[in-house]
Amino acid sequence: MLKIIAEIGCNFSNLNEAKKMINKSKEIGAFLCKFQIYNNEIIKNNPDQEFLKSIMIDKEKAKILFEYGKKIGQEVFFTCMIPEGIEWCEGIGVKYYKVRFFDRNNLILYRKIKKTKVPIFVSCNNPNDTIYSNMAQYQKRVNFLYCVPQYPAPLKPYISYIDDKKFTGISDHTRNIELLRIAKDNKNIEWFEIHVKLDNYCIENLWSKTFEEVKEVL
16 A cells, blocks of 8 residues: 655645644545754755745754644654754654655765664665665665656656666655556555645645645545
8 A cells, every 4th residue: 555755845834834734644644744854054045045944843843743743643754954853853753764865875864864763765766876775775774765856847757767666665746646646556666755735825836736636646
């Protein structure tokens, strides 16, 4: 059965809206839902820098979101783009980590994550081109998600790799719901990460899907 990772990402405006999206993730049957932990340095060249600062998740907010998910029965975890984020997550008992495509060879993050004992998702388009390839071989806890690092991304490359057994899942950045339709009944795909949104007035609108769209396919 396909396991959905609802990538909330930066598609919320405040903690109340983030909690609403955790609720929606549970309603559609998502196995996991995810947020991003970053700092000012990570977003310094982003055109939406001011908005991203306003929703930045610190240690306290990470705990609030994780505990809220725990309260309603929806597992919450994080893409940690900074080493201290991993320390925060370890302190509250987060059970998964995500490594974004652009950090697939980040040695500082790797050393932090390697010390943990939980499953790891790594976005990439070639597992051998990541620092995690040997880690997967020896520790058997890395899930490689095929990813096209474009926002939005074309559908065709995903179709080409959908049966490649080097990957246990997909990180979807395409414009529409078609890739989920194709992946839903594919036995080679265990995990499907999909960006979700409440409406079209969000920062990642072009490659995100509404909860209603995802629910309809599933």
